[in-house]
Amino acid sequence: MIKNKSKKDIKKVVLAYSGGLDTSIIVSWLKENYDCEVICYTADVGQGEELSNLPEKAISTGASKIFIEDLTDEFASDYLYKMLRSGAIYENKYLLGTSIARPLIAQHMVKIAQQEGADAIAHGCTGKGNDQVRFELTVMALDPSLKVIAPWREWDICSREDALDYAAAHNIPVSSSLKSIYSRDRNLWHLSHEGGNLEDTWNEPLEDMFQLTVSPEQAPDEPEVIEIEFIQGYPIKLNGIALTPANFVKELNQLGGKHGIGRADMVENRLVGMKSRGVYETPGGTILVAAHQDLESICLDRDTQHYKNLIAQRYADLVYNGQWFTPLREALDAFVDVTQKHMTGVVKMKLYKGSVTPIARQSPYSLYNEDFATFEEDSVYDQSDAEGFINLFGLPLKVAALRNLKTDAAIPVEAPDFSTVSNEPV
Structure with a gap:
């Protein structure tokens, strides 16, 4: 049985470090309150921030060392693309950008903690949000011997002014x-x-808030058509050019952002129970999701496609709730892998003023057959066969209707009179 560590047992901590105000004071707070060595960890998952000055800053605030890792390629190939193939979207709008990154970061923090012989992992997530769950479930799944320290759930700092x-x-x-x-x-x-101003759900987002996407009204007046090629559900080529997963997303972010694509304004249900409003910009992801869904429309049979929609919703919940390292997610990945065996083909997309529209698609594994679907005369489908099919498909309705015709006329149905019923318990 793994015993919970007390403060006196904590000699070395790995801290998720950004170099901002919160994590800067957490370094000092940990040393002061736990009397421990603090190792900082920073993951580059494409946040676009300058990371070169972080070592000096971390050491100057009391850290013994810092690890900085570029995880962008792993993030794209092992996390984003897996999620893309699953079809996961949380509450019909959120493409899970923050959610999907947390297990990756926490996974590498666990590796550093094991490598450095640390006793605990610390993070700067507040006690109100979802991220605390995502970090801590990952630690539990990968190394339950590590203690998790969440200063926001312990200290008496309540505001930015307190932190300053x-x-x-x-x-x-x-x-x-x-x-x-x-x-x-x-x-x-x-x-x-x-x-x-987003905290009032009646307020429209201010235009100067957006950073990745232009306003659709200010987007180019001419549409842009692009082609995305998939192999087994993985995006491989953009306009005929092969790109690594990370560069693929970057290129689509530029294209989508230019055309005002990928904005989502929603009030979501947080795992901790409250509702929160978020506005998301996901230009490249929005394009990829639309293209992938469109290719599935010709490569998946009806029953598999409909059932995969159910799986996608459950997959989204797992990602949102921080349950990436679970047997269920691995099992769902196995199902998704089977559905993607024939997901090879090309989709042509039109980008125009905030919209992304599939306009053409083709695949060597397409289930669409023009001979079957045509309105013209054909040799593979006898339209008269439809009569028998409809008779059998509608048989339960017909039987119920015949029963009602017979019984409704003979048996008057009236609502019971409950006023005569005793209120005394039996």
């Missing part, structure tokens, strides 16, 4: 005392916006 006061009192350098009115998370797949 703590930084000043402990001589922790912070780059700015100003804060964006929005809480943002960015990676290769998306950019999310929360807070500020």
